[in-house]
Amino acid sequence: MELRFSSALTFLWEAVTVRSILVFLVVFFLTADYVKRRLPKNFPPRPFSLPFVGNILQMNFTEPHVEIQKLVERHGNIFCLQIGSLPFVVISGLQMIREALVNQGEIFAGRPVIPLLFENFKDFGLIQSNGHTWKQHRRFALSTLRNFGLGKKSLEGRIQEEMRYFLEAVEEQRGQPFDPHYHINKSVANIICSITFGDRFEYHDSRFQELIRLFDETLLLELSVSSQLFNAFPNIIRLLPGSHNQVFSNWKKVKSFLSEEIARHREDWNPSEPRDFIDAYLTEMQKSADDADSSFNQENLLQSTLDLFLAGTETTSTTLRWALLHMLLKPDVQEKVQAEIDRVIGLSRLPVMEDRANMPYTNAVIHEIQRISNIVPLNVPRATVCDTTIAGFSLPKGTPISANLTSVLFDKNEWETPYEFNPEHFLENGQFRKREAFLPFSIGKRVCLGEQLAKTELFLFFTSLLQKFEFQAPKNEKLSLKARVGITLSPFPYRICAIPRY
Numbered sequence: 001m002e003l004r005f006s007s008a009l010t011f012l013w014e015a016v017t018v019r020s021i022l023v024f025l026v027v028f029f030l031t032a033d034y035v036k037r038r039l040p041k042n043f044p045p046r047p048f049s050l051p052f053v054g055n056i057l058q059m060n061f062t063e064p065h066v067e068i069q070k071l072v073e074r075h076g077n078i079f080c081l082q083i084g085s086l087p088f089v090v091i092s093g094l095q096m097i098r099e100a101l102v103n104q105g106e107i108f109a110g111r112p113v114i115p116l117l118f119e120n121f122k123d124f125g126l127i128q129s130n131g132h133t134w135k136q137h138r139r140f141a142l143s144t145l146r147n148f149g150l151g152k153k154s155l156e157g158r159i160q161e162e163m164r165y166f167l168e169a170v171e172e173q174r175g176q177p178f179d180p181h182y183h184i185n186k187s188v189a190n191i192i193c194s195i196t197f198g199d200r201f202e203y204h205d206s207r208f209q210e211l212i213r214l215f216d217e218t219l220l221l222e223l224s225v226s227s228q229l230f231n232a233f234p235n236i237i238r239l240l241p242g243s244h245n246q247v248f249s250n251w252k253k254v255k256s257f258l259s260e261e262i263a264r265h266r267e268d269w270n271p272s273e274p275r276d277f278i279d280a281y282l283t284e285m286q287k288s289a290d291d292a293d294s295s296f297n298q299e300n301l302l303q304s305t306l307d308l309f310l311a312g313t314e315t316t317s318t319t320l321r322w323a324l325l326h327m328l329l330k331p332d333v334q335e336k337v338q339a340e341i342d343r344v345i346g347l348s349r350l351p352v353m354e355d356r357a358n359m360p361y362t363n364a365v366i367h368e369i370q371r372i373s374n375i376v377p378l379n380v381p382r383a384t385v386c387d388t389t390i391a392g393f394s395l396p397k398g399t400p401i402s403a404n405l406t407s408v409l410f411d412k413n414e415w416e417t418p419y420e421f422n423p424e425h426f427l428e429n430g431q432f433r434k435r436e437a438f439l440p441f442s443i444g445k446r447v448c449l450g451e452q453l454a455k456t457e458l459f460l461f462f463t464s465l466l467q468k469f470e471f472q473a474p475k476n477e478k479l480s481l482k483a484r485v486g487i488t489l490s491p492f493p494y495r496i497c498a499i500p501r502y
């Protein structure tokens, strides 16, 4: 009897102990999480968020920008979203975004550490770098792109050269249905190849095809649930299987491809005759070899080259895919663009940039495609580089910021029909009209570095395609304007028929 009593006591003690330890651990972790996620004084308000995960579960991963618009309606133009341990401040509306990115341009010019990006790219290069490295590299890249009489070809010449190959490839489809995705990707990527490597690749080159595939796959995987969880809990998710691991191995392969190209350049580099971006960079490295402050080095060269691909291929190519989709859905708009092309350019020569000034309708259509496609809906994340205040709220140095471009591109106070494709948004008395709320390239110190290049590409590709072909949807195929969420908002795969016009 005594024995039974004592073993019951032991059992009870053990049970209580295990339970107390568990209770202690839960209380400990909840308190630690509460302390970690406690917002600084006078910080923008945060909607109700759960312990550990914050607002992640409230975000709809298939359409985060739509979910954020709903939050803007409820919480106003500035609030905070807890993504795991990162408190992101979301700013919306033209005025607030201008106040932050332009009026306080220097202060909002930082980039935060996003674990998935940091794991792959550290803070090298153009997109993820900060401070001195970013300033040096941005200045260098802008002037190198601007003076692009590098080698013997001008930038426009490089794009026109690519256009000829691209139009040929489209013609080879002989009016039969095809998915334009890879054709567009390859020719847009080839323009970056021409700028960075000095030459284009043949479309059937297997190394080139693999490079394009890697970019395409990785940019979609970067917004997968597993990658987002990695951003929220890097130390735990790193140990688990999931598509974030594929992201790491893909970027490794891309870097090794670029390293080989850089090594090849070093072999026959002639500083007095730079052929491309890599040559110009090698010259810059040599010039600043004795400058202890210089950030021109091998890591930054590799990453800047990768960044030009990363930022310059997917964006333009996605916009062009949206452009063709809208033309299939709006044959009347396509016809009006073609009438303007026939009147201003004719059929006997390729379009040139000078034509744009005489083509207000086509220019308006391209702007409207960019507005409604909203391909970078929440901008590339920014961070404050020192303590500041905005709209009466205090933001400490290093606060991650998301400028909600969607809120401006679809603002009903700025656009007559925000959710309708309407080129009239950019026209006044038949002339092209600039709009302040047209922000697909963002604004401020970190505004898209390739804006001019992108605008040149979009105009030349779009007009050359519509000059030569009439685009029709294949019979009985349904087209959808629903967006696929990756690093950009892109259309779901669709097919087109390109019927030669002459």
Ligand code: HEM
Residues within 6 Å of the ligand: 126, 127, 128, 138, 307, 308, 311, 312, 313, 315, 316, 319, 375, 376, 379, 380, 381, 382, 440, 441, 442, 443, 444, 445, 446, 447, 448, 449, 450, 451, 453, 454
């Ligand atoms: C339709 C095409 C494009 C769109 C919509 C677009 C949009 C953007 C946006 C929204 C940003 C973030 C700006 C910010 O942080 O506020 C950005 C940054 C950037 N873009 Fe583009 N972009 C396009 C094409 C290009 C092209 C062709 C290049 C190639 C040179 C390029 C290079 C860059 C770079 C290097 C950055 C980072 C700039 C920095 O951090 O200082 N982009 N772009």
